[in-house]
Amino acid sequence: GAGVSQSPSNKVTEKGKDVELRCDPISGHTALYWYRQSLGQGLEFLIYFQGNSAPDKSGLPSDRFSAERTGGSVSTLTIQRTQQEDSAVYLCASSFLNYEQYFGPGTRLTVT
């Protein structure tokens, strides 16, 4: 069946602009996660949704980052006033309840 999809696959933006990244989880998966991998770093947890609510926002690096999930399905990660240090691969994963997480292909964000 269909896996986790993310869009866009690549995004180049100018410093100071806002960007929105989208994640479509596997149908029926209740939990959704956002991670990012900056150059030379490991995967870093950003935020987790169970249904539409986000019990754990501890990983969001600053108040420029926000995320929402509607209808228990699609999620968007918004980065306002992007900075060069925001350049990274942003990965989304979904799972059914607390079981195995399945990852999307990621969005490569480059802030120039």
Place this chain on the structure above:
Amino acid sequence: ILNVEQSPQSLHVQEGDSTNFTCSFPSSNFYALHWYRWETAKSPEALFVMTLNGDEKKKGRISATLNTKEGYSYLYIKGSQPEDSATYLCAFENNAGNMLTFGGGTRLMVKP
């Protein structure tokens, strides 16, 4: 801050060699240890989820062991093939929720 470390950071082996690498993680509040295989330009692919001390799991030529008391897991690849070239990630899941904390990965390159 949870400390999940992987070693070595990178590894070059010849086709047919067997190899192994290490993931160390906190021994307290343990819930599960995950191994992922991440090929360039693809999504991370789940290999194993390990929960019990002394667990050993196998998938084809790849196997993993778990020691939760001392906080380490080994991943073994027997008879490496070029298609095994990828970054192998481990991720620690604590018992307070299912956020994953990833190690930095081991980048494996298998030369034909």
